[in-house]
Amino acid sequence: MTQRPHAMVVALTGGVAAGKTAVARRFEALGVHVHDADVAAREVIEPGTPGLAAVVDAFGAGVLDDAGRLDRAAMRRHVFADPAARQTLEAIIHPLVRHWLHQRALAERGPYCLLAIPLLAENIEHYRWVDRVLLVDAPEPVQLARLIDRDGIDEALARRMLAHQASRAERRAVADDVIENNGDESALDHAVAELHRRYLALAQHR
Structure with missing residues (x-):
């Protein structure tokens, strides 16, 4: 049986170009440790x-x-x-x-930490030890536009990249909390601050 960390663990996920990095940066600015699966890889x-x-x-x-x-x-x-x-x-x-992610979570002594896991929905059975799943979601047309702009690729490749991931419905099915990121990035400030307060409260009663 997988050892449960002392800290509450929130898995942060979302489709490509949905805005996970922007959300993670805001949690880090609030003093929350974010352990990234891409760094681990x-x-x-x-x-x-x-x-x-x-x-x-x-x-x-x-x-x-x-x-x-x-x-x-x-x-x-x-x-x-x-x-x-x-x-x-x-x-x-x-x-x-x-x-790697499990070891980082086990070492945490704060109230909670985040694990940034892009392919969480595809591998959810291996992460039953996390406490909550936070999804950063955006409509596919928004993802496409951001991906084309971010990576300088054409629409055909961007669509293939999206097709290789779990669907929005599959990601929503595993989420406990959802941040809708379909507009200006500054709107994330309020959403992250609200969730931070909620997670601190949940961690106290865990």
Whole structure:
């Protein structure tokens, strides 16, 4: 059985370009620790880690750059075109990321912390130990526009990226709290402040 952290744990999730980073920054400004699955995914395959060794075992040394690090751009192109390769890579990295996040949560001594997990809905069965799920949601047309603007990509690629993720309905089904982020970013200030007060109160009675 997975050990439950001392602090209350809120999993922060949302589709690509929904505004998770903007929300996470606001919680951090309030003194809340945010542990990011994207940071974990980089750290668990740093040179010298068992994670990188497992990736090389699965895909060969050709996935490394001249400095001995994972060539992320080449790897991304490879797994995007090959679902089986993507599953192989995820089977290596996802358990390592979950362990990294769990260890960070166990070390927390504050009232609560956030775990930023983009693919939470797709892997919710592995995160039963979190206390709440906070979804940052935006309509698909808003996501598309932000993604095209943010990454400088065309609409066809942006739509493919959205299609690779869980649907809005699937994300909403696992959420306890929802921030609607379909307008100006400044509107997030009030939403985050309200949730911060609620989470502090919940953490006291946990």
